[in-house]
Amino acid sequence: MASAPEKPLPEVGLSLFEGPDAPQESELYKCVHCGFCLQACPTYVETGLEAESPRGRIALMKAVNEGRIGITDTVMRHWDLCIQCRACEVACPSGVPYGNLIEATMQQVADRRKPGYVNGKIAKLALKRLLPNQGFLAMVVGAMRLYQRIGLQTVIRKSGLLKLLPGNMGELEDSMPELPSEVFKAQGQVYKAQGERKARVALLSGCVMPLIHGPQMDAVVRVLTRNGCEVVVTKAQACCGAINSHVGDLETTRKLARRNIDAFLADGVDYVVVASAGCGSRMKEYGHLLRNDRVYADKAAAFSAKVQDIHELLATLPIVPPRGHLPYRVTYQDSCHLSNAQRITAAPRQLLRSIPGIEFVELSNADKCCGAGGTYTITERDFSMRVLGTKINAVRETKANVIATANPGCMMQLQYGAQRDGMSVEVKYITDLLDESYSKERHGA
């Protein structure tokens, strides 16, 4: 990355940013206001407003840092509307680490909000107690599954009661995916490699993914073992903390990171493999997250160096060529946390193209966010749906019957968009497609 020339820091007022998590001035003042990032930013493209651009948001951070403006509701609103997709980082010629800046900024504003939905008691309970506690989370998802199985969901949807729910709760219920019966559990189990062992890997199970995409997690294990990986599903692992850091709760994120570092490093594996792009991105940045922690800083950096996105790992092993024929026209939506945060764009395409029968068609603006963005689809529903609408229109143009993705948030968002807009298209993980091809091969198809 190119580094910006040293700039003297203006001395205007007292900074309202404080503490070790404040945006770092060495990063903040790298921005030279050139505007190369504007067209990469989905919120700027949708609104055309400077304040909804990376440059505008950074200007607000600088103004707060210099004491020229306060952290008002209006200022926070501009930061909140950022999807944290990090497309601006890729476009920036000066190497501004926007992800670090917005994460630090969200931490600074988290405790200044007036109690509302995001900062309200329910949201705090969910973020601090629910996500970090897999047993508790499994109970809640189990109750939702029962709500679907006994037909209550159908009755409620037909009754029109959803329209009476406050805020966007009705629409959120409407976008709830069908929950499978099979869940994936991290119980310390070990799956043997098929053939010669090429690597011993620990698999991140995650928080929500094993509960809502259990069969897909089983497919991940089959693909890894088929490719010579012995897979350990570490029992003591925890949620990666991505959702908490998205809303500025770095304290909980650090607790989760320390748990994961201790749990995974104890397994003595070659790699920690992650099948969810958002989680992989978070875990690759534990080193930065814990940089000021005297006990964990070095361990965090060592841990992050072991984290591999599953597509990245499969492409470098290299992959055992799948031979089962899949008659699909497939397009691929880059997950922001894979393409922008981890800079992985070639490996997923290479894997898709390796599957016989797949007709791969590029999606226009595949690198533009789908609007899922952690909690964004809940907290900024209107804007999230606008961005999703643009994405679904692009998918329609490809005439694909499968959208491949690498992240659970993107999968749910795209499934909802397709269903809402009456499109006949399936959304699948790349690992699902690989597994399907390997399975056909086993059965001689």
Ligand code: SF4
């Ligand atoms: S973030 Fe980078 S690309 Fe955007 S205005 Fe600043 S220096 Fe230019």
Ligand code: SF4
């Ligand atoms: S992270 Fe995404 S939404 Fe936020 S400023 Fe950068 S490009 Fe725009």
